[in-house]
Amino acid sequence: MQGEPALGPGFSHLPYANPDAPKGGTIRLGESGGFDSLNPWVLKGRAAAGIAAFTVESLMGRSQDEPFTLYGLLAESVTTDTARSWVEFTLREEAQFSDGAPVTIEDVIWSYETLGTQGHPRYRTAWAKVAKIEQTGPRSLRLTFTEPDRELALLMGLRPVLKKAQWQGRDFDATTLDAPIGSGPYVVAEFEPGRFIRLKRNPDWWGKDLPFNRGQHNFDEIRYDYFGDAGIVFEAFKAGELSSWRETNAAAWARDYGFAAVTSGRVVKSEIPHARPSGITGLVFNTRKPIFADWRVREALILAFNFEFINATLNAGAEPRIASYFSNSALAAGPGPATGRVADLLAPFVASLPPGTLEGYTLPVGDGTEINRANMRRAIKLLEEAGWSVENGILKDVAGNPFRFEIVLAQGAAEVQSIVDIYIESLKRLGIVPVVTTVDDAQYSERSNSYDFDMAWYARALSLSPGNEQTLYWGARGVTEPGSRNWMGVNSPAAEAMIAHLLAATDPAEFTAAVQALDRVLTAGRYVIPIWYAPVSRIAHGRNLHFPPRTPLYGDWPGFQPDVWWYEAEK
CATH class of the missing domain: 3.40.190.10 (Periplasmic binding protein-like II)
Structure with missing residues (x-):
């Protein structure tokens, strides 16, 4: 896509393949x-x-x-x-x-x-x-x-x-x-x-x-x-019914591998490094729903998500937080205000960009305690600015309607359920009690394909060469067209323009600037409450x-x- 292929004519095999590997098994x-x-x-x-x-x-x-x-x-x-x-x-x-x-x-x-x-x-x-x-x-x-x-x-x-x-x-x-x-x-x-x-x-x-x-x-x-869920898959692996298991939780990796197959050496633990972007994983807001249309509401709910406490409780604090869609790579927007070519690319869209796009947006950092007072005070202030206030312990709008939404989760996602359980306790302090609905895989696919959810669990892996798939992920057609990956309902002329620019770029520096600009638009859009990624x-x-x-x-x-x-x- 950019530059020249690493392997010239007459290459014998891919550099990460073993041409002498035995066949069988x-x-x-x-x-x-x-x-x-x-x-x-x-x-x-x-x-x-x-x-x-x-x-x-x-x-x-x-x-x-x-x-x-x-x-x-x-x-x-x-x-x-x-x-x-x-x-x-x-x-x-x-x-x-x-x-x-x-x-x-x-x-x-x-x-x-x-x-x-x-x-x-x-x-x-x-x-x-x-x-x-x-x-x-x-x-x-x-x-x-x-x-x-x-x-x-x-x-x-x-x-x-x-x-x-x-x-x-x-x-x-x-x-x-x-x-x-x-x-x-x-x-x-x-x-x-x-x-x-x-x-x-x-x-x-x-x-x-x-x-x-x-x-x-x-x-x-x-x-x-x-198997029924991921927990059962792991038990099947421990019992010797499966050959391999990917562990996504660093704390579990350190804690849960003292079973007989590991101690005897029949099972080994391997860590595979990578240099790919973090991608985005977390709870996604469906901005098609009026309750999440205001960025201030989304920012308030991000503030209420006590990442530091959740990460310490479930993950021993071992993993870094996803800072942006392309973090962990040179394609990341990075901290601070937009400068140079990135600022130039975003300049025509200043009026439509959410706060933080040009100035720099960083996810809120909690104090590590369960109460997380400072962030909760900021969340309440933003909700009040957006027209919501607490009355008798319930967050309501000016017409007296309570702030209600549904979180849809796939059956068997034990770690996700634990994250949501802690999050709900934080939301209660704002006068919000969401409904959590757990569905089987088929229903989850059906509901996500038709955008029939308020909030859901969302994961998108991103490559070092983003391209046309970005339109599927955040293109405006996905706001109404079913089956896209644009679960959040991004409808941003700036995002569309950055995707078009990165697709047309012939210079690697211009390509990188377009991706960094897109990263800013998506991150400052506050579409997802991100968790951690594994390096x-x-x-x-x-x-x-x-x-x-x-x-x-x-x-x-x-x-x-x-x-x-x-x-x-x-x-």
Whole structure:
């Protein structure tokens, strides 16, 4: 996306893969909830894990050791002009689906058109910028774009390629339990809806000897078992039913791993460093709801969230707080007022920007006590300015209506529930008693897709190369269009302009300035009450599982486990 690829022609393997890794063994991973579909490319249903990642392929593959660089997979070559107004791909002649049928240009064009018009909304933003797609040779096709957007050439290389013949006469937009026929390293071997799915490595996989794939996809089988909630998944891991467990709580990492498998050495604990942005995780305000439309109300509820006390109680104070959407990276807005190019980019939108965007916004810091008096006094003052006051212990507006809202949580999220429980006690001191509704995974997906919540638990991972997905996350279309990632209902011309600017930037400094400006707009918008992030990933796993000592830039990110891991029997 920016600069030159790190790997030149003739590279032998990705730098974080072990080309000598042995093949064999099984890795068993746990998921909470269930699944009712094997179609992960549409909005309906909840698809089984692993389908999208391992049974199908795209024209290009992404290196997790660079911010955003692609190398050939199904495509043997890619060509584009300086402005990237078009991109042309040439298929590898040897590429084939798991049933032996060749991957054709017809399959690629059908896949792109179908995903762009009938697939999940995440595919539609970029597809709307495609003027035409056409076959240009026996194994080549060209996409021409409608507007300047340098990322489109890369995004079009990452679309999944499906087998057209399998879907003829069928409703692509529907859920299905028919396993997809893909060209990827694994095929669906066995599954039971809601309980497990088992993927088997295809011994005849056409792409096993490509340089990009050497050292990847080493397990003979990948199995995902489903359990009621995360707590049960952890118990299954402790009992030896699962191979690996990601621990998201630093205090639990230090406290809860004295069970027999760890003390005997059968399970080892690994910490995987990374250099990716913190992203945003926490309680999201749905600003479509009138009660959260005023930034002063949102700031008051952020003040009432006693982060220091919650972090100490649940996490032993071990993790840093998320300071902004791109914190922990050079893309972060940083403290203090906007200067230089960042200030210039935001200048046309001064009148519409919330306080703190240009001057600098920092999250409130509590005193660490449960009462958190200073922040609570500031919260009360802001609520009064917004037209709310406490009457007989209840916060009400001028018409006497109480301040009421609903927090929607997914079933089985024990740590989230603990965070919310402490938060509610703080809100009671403001005269606010929210309703907490816990729903199963299917209902949570349905309600979040239709924005049917006041406040909910929200998590968005962000990369070192933000691009078109930012429109899906915070674009104005998501205010009314269902199924976007814009749960908070961001409707900001400044955010839209910064996204357009970062997409058009050819200079890395200009790109960074646009992202830093976007970070300011989002953070000062006070859309989320953020919690902490982990500067390392913590993975407990069987000692027979191994990964290369050279971890990628993104660390434990999609493309790491199980992709470059392997099984090695005891000697």
